[in-house]
Amino acid sequence: MKFSKEQWHMIKALLMVAVFSTIFLGVTNMLTRAPIAQAERQALMDALMQVLPKHSNNPLQDTRQITLPKHKHATTFYVSRNQDKSMSGIAWETIAPDGYNGSIRILMAVRPDGSLNAVRITHHQETPGLGDGMMNVSWLDHFVDKSLANTRWAVKKDGGEFDQFTGATITPRAVVKAIKKGLEMFDKQRAYLLEDKKPVAKELTNDALR
């Protein structure tokens, strides 16, 4: 097959555009990779600072990777410690898959006695002005000190203790359910999570955690 002069010109032009775009994108990617990682770490750090109890260690480095039952990927647990190295709290991200619009990611921190220290929403796509009312710290503060034993885990509409907010029931319902599930998981896995030694590889399997 032979290309005419015009066709060669078109091929050259498109090739040049593609090559230069790729070069510029590659350079930008190289320049921004570190700052993006840094920004994400900072965002996580800020959220951890808000949920974990006072601590004297760096929770970002005191972590545990555990694959929970029925999970494909490992969950990272961030541990906060008192001055005497004893655990003051443990935080992880739990996912509410049934938000009004996609899943909601919730960072929750639990004290060793199984009560919540604080929760924050780290990612959501709920309706602005309705479902995103859950971002309000005043609403999230309802969860402080709550544990499986001392609380009816549902929104008020369903006979529970948590306020739904104007016009949105699905979102708070999903959040309450996910946090309750997180607490139940903590209750079940307490022995592993509170163990001060890092769990050995054998214990990481689903069977060991069940």
Next chain:
Amino acid sequence: MHCGSGTEEQLVDSKSEIFANGFWHNNAIFAQLLGMCPLLGVTTSAENGFWMGAATLVALLGSNLVVSLVRDFIPSNVRIPAYITIIAAFVSMIGMAMNAWMHEMYLILGLFIPLIVVNCSILGRAEAFASKNTPLDSLVDAIGMGAGFTFALVLLGGVREILGQGTCFGFNILGDNYPDVLMFILPPGAFIALGFILAGVNIINRRMADKKAQQSLHMTQIPSSLETQQ
């Protein structure tokens, strides 16, 4: 994707005219009704509108400049894929930069940043202006168009934020007792607010046209019979 470039009159010469054309007479939102998706999607607050507009402005600057620089090199039958590649490259770079240095705003604007690629007004400017004009004129056009787009987004975002939450750029304006009108934060509010803004723009345009007509009348003293015809 229809990019209404047919409505342009491209007989402009001075830089200020190019700017005024982009900012007002040919405003992507008010005059051409292009770029509605980010307009209605992200303008729940003035700040979101501003940063969305700023990201679009930067994308316009980049694509207009490059398209104008390579305008003699790109054969006309492959110009659209070439322009889209250039625009997509700039938008991806802006997305990465925002993710790195404006992480929170990047998370808020989310999907709307990559969607700048298919914002008609950008391909429209590459096609209708930058491919036929010098790099400098194209930059001025991008600034005018981008500023006009940002202005529209901030205006709509501001109106919706004030009516919906009683705040503007996060500052409390209508007091703590203001009952939040959720409808203005939700999509219907975007359409309603936009409708009123467009009506206002049309009133302003008509006043301006009347004034111009009167002025030219005084200057040329057209007989009154012609005036009634117009």
